[in-house]
Structure formats: C-alpha cells, structure tokens
Amino acid sequence: MEAEYRSGAIPAAIADLVLLKTNRYTGYDATIDNALSGTPLLTEILKQRRLELAFEGDRFWDLKRLNLPVQRDATHGEKADGTGTPPAIPTLAAGDPKFQLPYAQAEVLFNPNIKQNPGY
Secondary structure (H helix, E strand, O other): OHHHHHOOOHHHHHHHHHHHHHHHOOOOOHHHHHOOOHHHHHHHHHHHHHHHOOOOOOHHHHHHHHOOOEEOOOOOOOOOOOOOOOOOOOEEOOOOHHHOOOOOHHHHHHOOOOOOOOOO
16 A cells, blocks of 8 residues: 555555455445545555554564654553553654664674664
8 A cells, every 4th residue: 555655556555445444444434535645645554554564573664664753652661551661762763873773793793894883
C-alpha cells in the first residue's frame, strides 16, 4: 500500500487498504477510506502497517526510514502492565546520536578505518 501510494497509484493503494480492513474489522465501512487522499491516506496506511507488523521488529526501521522520532509514554514504566520506571528521555529525536546502532566491536577492532558511532 505504501509503495503504491508513494508511486502515485492512489486507487490501488486505497483498494488494498479497503481489502485489508475488510478482512480485519467486523462491520467495517469502506466509504470513509474511499474518501481519503493525501496525507490522511498515508497516515492511515502507515497506521495499518504498524498494526499489521506489531511485534515483528519493524518499528525501529520504519522510524529510521521515515525520519521520525521515538516517542515513549513518560507516565508508564517499561513493563507490559505499565509498572516500572518511566523512561528518563521520553522522546528521542530522529537525528540524535543515540538513534544509531553501534558497530560490532569485532568490526571496529578488525578495521581501523571504522569509527564507532558516538555514544558507544
């Protein structure tokens, strides 16, 4: 859907969105999504992608690809039930050095031309 949207195949993207939601939601009314266009359509496509790929490990890479920040709820902790310690930094900007993964230490030691990402 996202690729169709970004390549300009808007009717195909809408058709796929409607098909997906028809198969996922009981009582789904396609008239709302058939009327979407522009940014609201892309927002709905990305929301459905996030829901479909939940717990698959794609969220970090989507945030990087879309240049979006990591935003965490500062009122709940790290445990599944919301208890625990809330994050010290609830929002991590897309360009923040902590948004980079470190190079493996073996790679840094093997190749002296590789410089470790800042903060590691």
